[in-house]
Amino acid sequence: MEKMFDLLVDCPLFRGISSTEIEQLLKNNVYQLKHYRKGDLVAVHDDEITALQIVLMGSVKGEMPDLSGRVIKIEDIEAPRPLAVAFLFGQQNRFPVDLVANDEVKILRIAKPDVLLLFQQNKRFLTNYLNAISNRTQFLTRKLFFLSFRTIREKIAFYLAEQMKLQNSSVIILSQPQREMAELFGVARPSLARGFAELEDEGFIEVDRREIKILNKEGLISIAGR
Amino acid sequence: MEKMFDLLVDCPLFRGISSTEIEQLLKNNVYQLKHYRKGDLVAVHDDEITALQIVLMGSVKGEMPDLSGRVIKIEDIEAPRPLAVAFLFGQQNRFPVDLVANDEVKILRIAKPDVLLLFQQNKRFLTNYLNAISNRTQFLTRKLFFLSFRTIREKIAFYLAEQMKLQNSSVIILSQPQREMAELFGVARPSLARGFAELEDEGFIEVDRREIKILNKEGLISIAGR
DNA sequence: TCGTGTTTGTAACATTTGATACAAATTAAG
DNA sequence: CTTAATTTGTATCAAATGTTACAAACACGA
Structure with missing residues (x-):
């Protein structure tokens, strides 16, 4: 007792x-x-x-x-x-x-x-x-x-902009696995991975598993929209 | 004062x-x-x-x-x-x-x-x-x-099941125009109309503008899933 | 060290939705 | 009644996402 x-x-x-x-x-x-x-x-x-x-x-x-x-x-x-x-x-x-x-x-x-x-x-x-x-x-x-954003790209962009402030760095360490982040965003896990890959292809970020390097902060923010 | x-x-x-x-x-x-x-x-x-x-x-x-x-x-x-x-x-x-x-x-x-x-x-x-x-x-x-429903069909089905209870009838009068309802659901207006049309084609409901007649309540609920 | 489970990165394909456009039906206002 | 504005019903097409599947990288404990 x-x-x-x-x-x-x-x-x-x-x-x-x-x-x-x-x-x-x-x-x-x-x-x-x-x-x-x-x-x-x-x-x-x-x-x-x-x-x-x-x-x-x-x-x-x-x-x-x-x-x-x-x-x-x-x-x-x-x-x-x-x-x-x-x-x-x-x-x-x-x-x-x-x-x-x-x-x-x-x-x-x-x-x-x-x-x-x-x-x-x-x-x-x-x-x-x-x-x-x-x-x-x-x-x-x-x-x-988060759910109010139309596209996955917007959600990611906003999330990264937010984390940049919080972690006060242009290199962000993601604290959750993709699976959980996908759940927060309300999207499928592979779709989230694709979103990251696209942003990387377009030169906004550099992705190495949980470590995200922001290459074009302004561009990212303009994607997030708000 | x-x-x-x-x-x-x-x-x-x-x-x-x-x-x-x-x-x-x-x-x-x-x-x-x-x-x-x-x-x-x-x-x-x-x-x-x-x-x-x-x-x-x-x-x-x-x-x-x-x-x-x-x-x-x-x-x-x-x-x-x-x-x-x-x-x-x-x-x-x-x-x-x-x-x-x-x-x-x-x-x-x-x-x-x-x-x-x-x-x-x-x-x-x-x-x-x-x-x-x-x-x-x-x-x-x-x-x-409400937003956690994946598809528009599910949202509509759930909404109708809810309205059936509220209006206590199998004939539901929608109180908002499609445009506003689409906004509430977070979807495009024509997509919402298509959703209604599909449910009608499949025999779940009968649509006459704002008047929705429920033909297959059980089926509708099973679409909503929950 | 090895195996086991988890996480991440991709790919292919089907499905759903958005965007746009337009006609018909309805409503409102004059 | 006539006209204009709104609402609804559809169609087409492009874009975004989900689903499923699988391999590689990684983490962890036996």
Whole structure:
């Protein structure tokens, strides 16, 4: 049981709060523990969300159900992270996806009214929660923005211009594999590789796997358009 | 000045809080008022966000700057609504867009530390704020979900399935012209028309301008996939 | 060192979409 | 009723992307 509080120290919602403080906050038994085995349904699409849920052990995958039986995997949530923080509040308190246990899973549940009490008792927990939702929104905003570009070339050009600023260099090291970047852009992985290859052929950049050298910054920016 | 508190009663962040309570909460002078004229820049892309800002009068538009001088309008925020609630917390405390006054605009500013104090002083304000961010996230999740469909057929099919529920009928009246719907979907107008025509050829629907009759609901849903 | 799994770079081909153009149907305004 | 503007339905063609497949480079652990 002690282990649980140690696990929570690494959870974004409890960042900056010591294990003993966490123990004190939760000591009034305001929580439940749930166990799931591999393949178990942790929650079903449209289930009502009445409690904050934190994955303590194992990982859970979000899936969209398909009428023909197939499923589309949306994302993985690994311990020690919370589930659906942005759906505990707001108008639609229902799971947007199915949640399935990837392996043996332990989940901590704290009912919504108790979460509000925790907010009052610990300011850090509150700001952590606000940060968690906000980060989610920021991630989605960014993703939507990327999808708003018409062509893959534009997405790449914009991404590189952005990274040039961030890394403050004309040689950029990509932090993600192409597969993940393609996912962020909402395009197929080989299409992304082709995009890079085309920009290289046209003399805008020089590509060596994860290392991108910007040869024509102005040209690149004019491709991105914005 | 009294008018301000009355205006705030209609702001989602102060919902359920009376004008006099709002006055009490804000009486310690923890706020600033800013005036802008039509066309004034309220905030610039990448400006740091250190305060909660609420539009009290007029409206503000979010725009993405273009290097060639053009701008792309993202959205309008009208009084009495807050600006960028999801960017006051989280990792990226910077405006994602330029904000330009549409007309004469009054904006209320409350510094971030004071916002946190308000959270402690008034539980309703806190839950309102949580709801505001959460609703934003939910909206974006939905929009992203919509854009995540690969083909136009899938978008149309999903849209129609949704409208069937909303209008509770197997005959759907489209409320927008194709041009606007195409914009929402992020596709070209003739491509959208072609999408409808194809679904008609295949016997899923019957199209008569704005009136769509669903002939094969199950088939349509299986096209949408999810 | 070797094998195994992952990542990257390409290629060929089919599919989807965008761009453009135009006619017919509809609506709005006079 | 007439005319003009808007909306819809189509067609054609080019461009962009997805799909599938495979080989080479790389990373990592046994």
